[in-house]
Amino acid sequence: MYYRQCDICGSHLDPNEKCDCQSNNQRSNQAIKEKQAPERKAVQNEKK
Numbered sequence: 821m822y823y824r825q826c827d828i829c830g831s832h833l834d835p836n837e838k839c840d841c842q843s844n845n846q847r848s849n850q851a852i853k854e855k856q857a858p859e860r861k862a863v864q865n866e867k868k
Contacts, residue, residue, distance in 0.1 A: 826839035
């Protein structure tokens with residue numbers, strides 16, 4: 821079986837398949853930021 825590995829995450833990919841690890845990582849980071857946003861605002865309000 822022929823496959824290649826993603827240089828970033830090491831995932832095994834089919835020929836001509838594009839790895840989505842970077843786009844998944846960006847979406848995950850955005851979700852974390854959105855989840856933390858209310859917590860950050862609460863901390864900022866407490867400091868005032």
